Amino acid sequence: MAIQPLMNTYNRLSVAFDYGQGAWIYDTDGNKYLDALSGIAVTGLGHAHPAVTEAICHQAGKLIHCSNLYTIPLQQQLAEKLTQVSGMDNVFFGNSGAEANEAAIKIARRYGHSRDIDKPAIIVMESAFHGRTLATLSATGNRSSQAGFEPLVSGFIRAPFNDLDAVKNILRHNNNVVAIFVEPIQGEGGINVPSNNYLEGLREICDQHELLLMLDEVQSGNGRTGRYFAYQHTAIMPDVVTTAKGLGNGFPIGACLARGKAAAVFGPGTHGTTYGGNPLACAAALAVVNTIEKDNLCQHAESLGQYILDSFHIQLADKPYIKEIRGKGLMIGIELTDAGTELAVLAKVKGVLLNITGGGRVVRMLPPLIMNQNEADLLVNTVSSLIRVYAGEDTAS
Ligand SMILES: Cc1ncc(COP(=O)(O)O)c(C=O)c1O
Incomplete structure (x- = not known):
């Protein structure tokens, strides 16, 4: 052939x-x-939205890229906007959902090491989808997309979705867990909406065990569920939230937002990307977030x-x-x-x-x-x- x-x-x-x-x-x-x-x-504002088109065209004629070695005012503006709409403290920008999730996984591991946990583990869910890079594929709860890519990245323990007792049971048998990583509504898994108290229950467990609650809002974020982020239907706050897809309305951008102790994990040299958060991507995303709010x-x-x-x-x-x-x-x-x-x-x-x-x-x-x-x-x-x-x-x- x-x-x-x-x-x-x-x-x-x-x-x-x-x-x-x-x-x-x-x-x-x-x-x-x-x-x-x-x-x-992805295209939450529809195709050819004038605000996004105008922002991209204007910025493309001005400055597309300059490197994260320098201050990028549009990146700072977008970070301010996203922290304001989410209640989180700070943001790392990448180019996709998988990259945002890689950042979250690295935050969890480094947080674990700061607590002297040598082999930090993250609880992830059955039927979850977190991306196609090796770490995010390993976190994904779909055996068929993992097949043939072994050895997978270690350090993930799987629980059934929407089952607080299963999470508690894992914690009874493992003292190296540092985070729970979950989609507030599973997208690829089949639009699985958990019961009303699920996120609150996970928050309580995380507080009891000093774990990070990390939410994958790559699909559910950016207004899709009727709040800017799906966790905003509840009263809880996560420690880490990731998003991408609708953030750029088709222009590639991903974001990993962190709060409190999770926001202090990265320092210079611990994580990075060449393209992430470049002026063009941030101009597109600012137009998206402002339009979602304005309209x-x-x-x-x-x-x-x-x-x-x-x-x-x-x-x-x-x-x-x-x-x-x-x-x-x-x-x-x-x-x-x-x-x-x-x-x-x-x-x-x-x-x-x-x-x-x-x-x-x-x-x-x-x-x-x-x-x-x-x-x-x-x-x-x-x-x-x-x-x-x-x-x-x-x-x-
Ligand atoms: C919940 C969730 N996380 C992560 C990803 C991966 O995002 P990307 O394809 O931008 O890497 C997806 C993509 O479908 C997703 O739905």
């Missing part, structure tokens, strides 16, 4: 996109699609998300092929009783972009925060009808 010039890391659908506008994206043949995936929770997009994501969830409940209530309809804000999943892998292709044919996750059984929708109610209605009607036809209840329209 001839080797293709592009490494074979994705099963791609046969469509190529040319341009986008708001919640819509257009392929090279001129067909339009309602983008209910947002490039997997009240967290509130909009909360109310539109609830409207979409309620509408799906009405359309698909009591159907035997639906296991659960769940989500928070604009992080929405419909779990089917059987595999529904082909639904992403069928939805594309109907002009809607979504994807299937959670072991092939969860229809995942991550619409942009700027989606309007008419577009939401179109999404719900198209996807509900598609699922009914797929399950054999309706004939194809």
